[in-house]
Amino acid sequence: MSGLLTVVIRVLLGLFTLVLVLALVGVAIVTMIGLMIWSLLRGRKPVVDMARFRRAGKFRPGQSRRAEPAGEVVDVEAREVKSPLPRLDT
Template identity: 40%
Template sequence: MNALSALFSIAARLVLAVASLVLFLALLAAGLVIFGVVLLWSLIRGRKPTLHTATFQRAAQFRSQAFRAGGMGAAGRAPRGEVIDAEVREVPDATPADPRLER
Protein backbone atom coordinates (compact mmCIF):
# COMPACT_ATOMS: atom_id res chain seq x y z
CA MET A 1 0.00 0.00 0.00
CA ASN A 2 2.91 2.31 0.76
CA ALA A 3 4.41 1.85 -2.72
CA LEU A 4 1.07 2.66 -4.31
CA SER A 5 0.82 5.86 -2.26
CA ALA A 6 4.37 6.90 -3.26
CA LEU A 7 3.62 6.18 -6.93
CA PHE A 8 0.41 8.24 -6.75
CA SER A 9 2.30 11.11 -5.07
CA ILE A 10 5.01 11.12 -7.75
CA ALA A 11 2.38 11.05 -10.51
CA ALA A 12 0.48 13.95 -8.91
CA ARG A 13 3.66 16.02 -8.61
CA LEU A 14 4.56 15.27 -12.21
CA VAL A 15 1.09 16.29 -13.44
CA LEU A 16 1.26 19.49 -11.37
CA ALA A 17 4.73 20.34 -12.72
CA VAL A 18 3.63 19.77 -16.33
CA ALA A 19 0.47 21.85 -15.79
CA SER A 20 2.55 24.67 -14.28
CA LEU A 21 4.94 24.57 -17.22
CA VAL A 22 2.06 24.65 -19.72
CA LEU A 23 0.46 27.60 -17.89
CA PHE A 24 3.78 29.48 -17.85
CA LEU A 25 4.35 28.90 -21.57
CA ALA A 26 0.77 29.94 -22.39
CA LEU A 27 1.15 33.20 -20.45
CA LEU A 28 4.52 33.85 -22.07
CA ALA A 29 3.08 33.27 -25.53
CA ALA A 30 0.10 35.53 -24.76
CA GLY A 31 2.45 38.29 -23.61
CA LEU A 32 4.57 37.99 -26.74
CA VAL A 33 1.49 38.06 -28.98
CA ILE A 34 0.15 41.16 -27.21
CA PHE A 35 3.56 42.83 -27.49
CA GLY A 36 3.69 42.04 -31.20
CA VAL A 37 0.19 43.38 -31.83
CA VAL A 38 0.93 46.63 -29.96
CA LEU A 39 4.23 46.98 -31.83
CA LEU A 40 2.56 46.46 -35.21
CA TRP A 41 -0.27 48.82 -34.32
CA SER A 42 2.16 51.59 -33.39
CA LEU A 43 4.16 51.05 -36.57
CA ILE A 44 1.02 51.07 -38.72
CA ARG A 45 -0.03 54.38 -37.16
CA GLY A 46 3.42 55.77 -37.91
CA ARG A 47 4.52 56.26 -34.33
CA LYS A 48 7.77 55.10 -32.86
CA PRO A 49 7.23 52.50 -30.14
CA THR A 50 8.38 53.88 -26.79
CA LEU A 51 8.97 52.38 -23.40
CA HIS A 52 7.53 54.55 -20.64
CA THR A 53 9.92 54.47 -17.71
CA ALA A 54 8.74 57.59 -15.87
CA THR A 55 7.22 55.49 -13.09
CA PHE A 56 10.50 53.69 -12.50
CA GLN A 57 12.43 56.99 -12.47
CA ARG A 58 10.01 58.48 -9.94
CA ALA A 59 10.37 55.42 -7.70
CA ALA A 60 14.17 55.69 -7.93
CA GLN A 61 13.99 59.35 -6.87
CA PHE A 62 11.86 58.49 -3.85
CA ARG A 63 14.23 55.69 -2.94
CA SER A 64 17.27 57.97 -3.19
CA GLN A 65 15.57 60.60 -1.01
CA ALA A 66 14.80 58.03 1.66
CA PHE A 67 18.43 56.98 2.05
CA ARG A 68 20.14 60.37 2.04
CA ALA A 69 22.33 61.57 4.88
CA GLY A 70 20.23 62.01 7.99
CA GLY A 71 18.03 59.07 7.15
CA MET A 72 14.81 61.08 7.09
CA GLY A 73 14.61 61.89 3.39
CA ALA A 74 12.91 65.09 2.29
CA ALA A 75 11.20 65.62 5.66
CA GLY A 76 14.49 65.75 7.56
CA ARG A 77 16.12 68.54 5.57
CA ALA A 78 16.87 71.89 7.13
CA PRO A 79 14.91 74.82 5.69
CA ARG A 80 16.76 76.50 2.85
CA GLY A 81 15.45 80.00 3.33
CA GLU A 82 13.87 82.30 5.84
CA VAL A 83 10.25 81.63 6.77
CA ILE A 84 8.09 84.72 6.32
CA ASP A 85 4.74 85.10 8.03
CA ALA A 86 2.52 87.14 5.72
CA GLU A 87 -0.96 88.37 6.46
CA VAL A 88 -3.48 87.42 3.81
CA ARG A 89 -5.60 90.22 2.40
CA GLU A 90 -7.89 90.60 -0.55
CA VAL A 91 -6.59 92.60 -3.50
CA PRO A 92 -9.23 94.72 -5.24
CA ASP A 93 -9.69 94.42 -8.98
CA ALA A 94 -7.50 97.01 -10.65
CA THR A 95 -6.14 97.59 -14.09
CA PRO A 96 -2.66 96.19 -14.48
CA ALA A 97 0.18 98.67 -14.69
CA ASP A 98 1.87 96.71 -17.47
CA PRO A 99 -0.12 96.75 -20.74
CA ARG A 100 1.44 93.39 -21.74
CA LEU A 101 -0.51 91.73 -18.93
CA GLU A 102 -3.87 92.78 -20.39
CA ARG A 103 -5.35 90.05 -22.52
Protein backbone atom coordinates in the same frame (compact mmCIF):
# COMPACT_ATOMS: atom_id res chain seq x y z
CA MET B 1 1.26 2.57 -4.23
CA SER B 2 0.36 5.78 -2.38
CA GLY B 3 3.89 7.13 -2.81
CA LEU B 4 3.82 6.46 -6.55
CA LEU B 5 0.47 8.23 -6.88
CA THR B 6 1.85 11.26 -4.99
CA VAL B 7 4.88 11.44 -7.29
CA VAL B 8 2.71 11.17 -10.42
CA ILE B 9 0.37 13.92 -9.18
CA ARG B 10 3.31 16.21 -8.36
CA VAL B 11 4.86 15.65 -11.79
CA LEU B 12 1.52 16.35 -13.51
CA LEU B 13 1.00 19.51 -11.47
CA GLY B 14 4.53 20.62 -12.31
CA LEU B 15 3.90 20.05 -16.01
CA PHE B 16 0.58 21.91 -15.88
CA THR B 17 2.30 24.80 -14.12
CA LEU B 18 5.04 24.88 -16.74
CA VAL B 19 2.49 24.86 -19.57
CA LEU B 20 0.53 27.67 -17.90
CA VAL B 21 3.62 29.83 -17.42
CA LEU B 22 4.75 29.28 -21.01
CA ALA B 23 1.25 30.11 -22.27
CA LEU B 24 1.23 33.36 -20.29
CA VAL B 25 4.67 34.31 -21.60
CA GLY B 26 3.45 33.55 -25.11
CA VAL B 27 0.40 35.77 -24.65
CA ALA B 28 2.60 38.56 -23.35
CA ILE B 29 4.97 38.32 -26.32
CA VAL B 30 2.13 38.22 -28.86
CA THR B 31 0.49 41.22 -27.18
CA MET B 32 3.75 43.18 -27.18
CA ILE B 33 4.38 42.43 -30.87
CA GLY B 34 0.77 43.30 -31.72
CA LEU B 35 1.02 46.64 -29.94
CA MET B 36 4.29 47.44 -31.71
CA ILE B 37 2.76 46.65 -35.11
CA TRP B 38 -0.32 48.70 -34.23
CA SER B 39 1.79 51.72 -33.29
CA LEU B 40 3.84 51.39 -36.49
CA LEU B 41 0.67 51.23 -38.60
CA ARG B 42 -0.55 54.41 -36.93
CA GLY B 43 2.76 56.13 -37.73
CA ARG B 44 4.17 56.26 -34.23
CA LYS B 45 7.53 54.96 -33.13
CA PRO B 46 7.20 52.24 -30.46
CA VAL B 47 8.72 53.33 -27.16
CA VAL B 48 10.67 50.72 -25.21
CA ASP B 49 11.72 52.10 -21.83
CA MET B 50 14.67 49.93 -20.79
CA ALA B 51 15.60 52.29 -17.94
CA ARG B 52 12.54 51.11 -16.02
CA PHE B 53 13.73 47.50 -16.29
CA ARG B 54 17.22 48.47 -15.10
CA ARG B 55 15.78 50.28 -12.08
CA ALA B 56 13.57 47.31 -11.25
CA GLY B 57 16.59 45.01 -11.48
CA LYS B 58 18.44 47.06 -8.88
CA PHE B 59 15.54 46.96 -6.42
CA ARG B 60 16.19 44.91 -3.29
CA PRO B 61 13.31 44.32 -0.87
CA GLY B 62 13.96 45.56 2.63
CA GLN B 63 16.38 48.26 1.55
CA SER B 64 14.98 51.71 1.86
CA ARG B 65 16.69 54.82 0.66
CA ARG B 66 17.16 57.52 3.23
CA ALA B 67 15.04 60.54 2.54
CA GLU B 68 17.04 63.56 1.49
CA PRO B 69 16.56 66.60 3.68
CA ALA B 70 13.95 68.89 2.17
CA GLY B 71 16.19 71.90 2.58
CA GLU B 72 15.21 75.19 4.14
CA VAL B 73 11.57 75.49 5.18
CA VAL B 74 10.03 78.82 4.26
CA ASP B 75 6.97 80.05 6.11
CA VAL B 76 4.42 81.66 3.82
CA GLU B 77 1.58 83.96 4.68
CA ALA B 78 -1.82 82.58 3.65
CA ARG B 79 -4.26 84.92 1.96
CA GLU B 80 -7.67 84.50 0.38
CA VAL B 81 -7.95 84.97 -3.37
CA LYS B 82 -11.26 86.50 -4.41
CA SER B 83 -12.83 85.11 -7.56
CA PRO B 84 -13.80 87.79 -10.11
CA LEU B 85 -16.89 85.76 -11.15
CA PRO B 86 -19.81 85.14 -8.79
CA ARG B 87 -20.34 81.53 -7.71
CA LEU B 88 -23.47 79.71 -8.70
CA ASP B 89 -24.66 77.59 -5.79
CA THR B 90 -27.07 74.86 -6.78
